[in-house]
Structures are given as structure tokens and as C-alpha cells.
Amino acid sequence: MIDKKSKFRVLITEQKSAKENMATDDALLSSYKDGDLAILRLYTWNKNSLTIGVSQDFSNYTFIQRPNEIGAKRITGGGILFHGHDLSYSLVIPSVILKNYNIKESYEKICSFILNFYKKLGLNVCYAKDDQNIKLSKSEYCQVGFEAYDILVNGKKIGGNAQRRTKKAIFQHGSIPIFKTKVDEKFGNSLEDVNINTTFEEAKKLLIASFEDSFNIEIEYSKLTKDEEEKKALLLKDKYDYASK
Numbered sequence: 001m002i003d004k005k006s007k008f009r010v011l012i013t014e015q016k017s018a019k020e021n022m023a024t025d026d027a028l029l030s031s032y033k034d035g036d037l038a039i040l041r042l043y044t045w046n047k048n049s050l051t052i053g054v055s056q057d058f059s060n061y062t063f064i065q066r067p068n069e070i071g072a073k074r075i076t077g078g079g080i081l082f083h084g085h086d087l088s089y090s091l092v093i094p095s096v097i098l099k100n101y102n103i104k105e106s107y108e109k110i111c112s113f114i115l116n117f118y119k120k121l122g123l124n125v126c127y128a129k130d131d132q133n134i135k136l137s138k139s140e141y142c143q144v145g146f147e148a149y150d151i152l153v154n155g156k157k158i159g160g161n162a163q164r165r166t167k168k169a170i171f172q173h174g175s176i177p178i179f180k181t182k183v184d185e186k187f188g189n190s191l192e193d194v195n196i197n198t199t200f201e202e203a204k205k206l207l208i209a210s211f212e213d214s215f216n217i218e219i220e221y222s223k224l225t226k227d228e229e230e231k232k233a234l235l236l237k238d239k240y241d242y243a244s245k
Helices: 018-031 103-120 200-214 226-238
Strands: 006-012 038-043 050-052 071-073 086-094 125-127 151-153 156-159 161-165 169-177 217-222
Touching: 006 200, 018 038, 018 050, 018 071, 018 086, 018 169, 018 226, 038 200, 086 200, 103 125, 103 151, 103 161, 103 169, 103 200, 156 169, 200 217
Parallel strands: 006 038, 006 217, 050 071
Antiparallel strands: 038 086, 086 169, 125 151, 151 156, 161 169
């Protein structure tokens, strides 16, 4: 991906619930073994889905109704993020590939394909850290605060990314808001808000093209392995069934 050509498994999964999507992310990371191919996964969400950070609790958000039906915890941090209008990606990258990069450098390197995606759409984009008019800040609503590697279009935040590290792999996921939703800052801005009209399918193709253009990789389309499917099923039962806890 960085210094020599790498092969990536690319998984494109169907629209799923928040629990299905987060259990899939969890299964991909927890099943990853030394020597496995790096993974890029693209996915969409059921309408009105939402996620919260791994250290958050649904009881902190009293306005959420039926959290066990529409919500899930991410395996990364942060506050609440609303889904259903967005295309999301997940990456599982062997730590060795980015061994010469510190955390900040790896974030910037990985996120470059997202910047490339927006640039291919003709948009003026940058990281929040590179806009002198933006004050970095945290918020319980992911689309309200500004983290260093959040992406801005014409000075407005349009997407964010989060990372988790294990000894074997670097996991990162994020979302690209495609369609306009409620007129509420908590839902953030979308491509429609900046006069870009596209579909999920078109965005997936462009995102993969941006990934290939940004990194020195080969793509191998794939599905979840038997082990990953079994791990996901266990996680859905033991970890993501909040009603049983």
C-alpha cells in the first residue's frame, strides 16, 4: 500500500442494520491473522440507523428510542453518529505496512484516498487541521465537533474517520454522507448540500477508483470467510444484543 505493491480484499456488503454492520467490522478485525490480506469494506445502512462510540452508553442519549433496533456501538471512540444517508468504509491494514508512520502520519496517509474521492467530484477539500478558520473541538455529536483529520468541503465538515489499533492491525472506518437528511447540524452536511448528486453505486465505484489511484495496490473482490461469518454470528448474539444485557 505504501512502499511496495500490496493486495487488498475488497468486500461490498449489502444494506444492513447498525448491529450487523458493527458486528461485521468487529469480526473482520478480531479474525484478522498475521499474513492475511489487508481489507477494504464498503457498506450502507438501514434508514434511521445510528452508532455511538465504544465507551458511550445508550442511556446517555435519552432521545434515542428503541436503541436495540436501530443502534449499535462502534469499536472506535467518539459520540453519536446518524446513518442511513451515507456510504461507509472500513479498513483492516497489517500494522507492518505502516510501521514507519506514527499515528498522525498514518491517519493522514490513509485518509488521502477520501480526499482524492472528493477531489474527483470537483470539490475543494482539506483536513480540519489545515483550515485556519477551524478550531478543533470535541462534541457528543460526531458531525458537530472538529477532529484534526475530519474532512471539510468549502470550510464545512462533511465526514469523519476513526481508528483503532491492535498489535496485528490498524482498523479505520468512516462515512461519506451522500444524501441530504434533516436540517439539523447534528446530522451534518452531505454531498447533496454541496450540489453533488450521486448514487450509492456510483459513489462505491468512485471510492474504489480513488483507493486504487491513491495507493500502490491490487484488488481482489471477496466475501466474508466462514470463520468471519461465524465470528460475526457470535458477536451479534453475545455482544451486540443490547436488549439481553
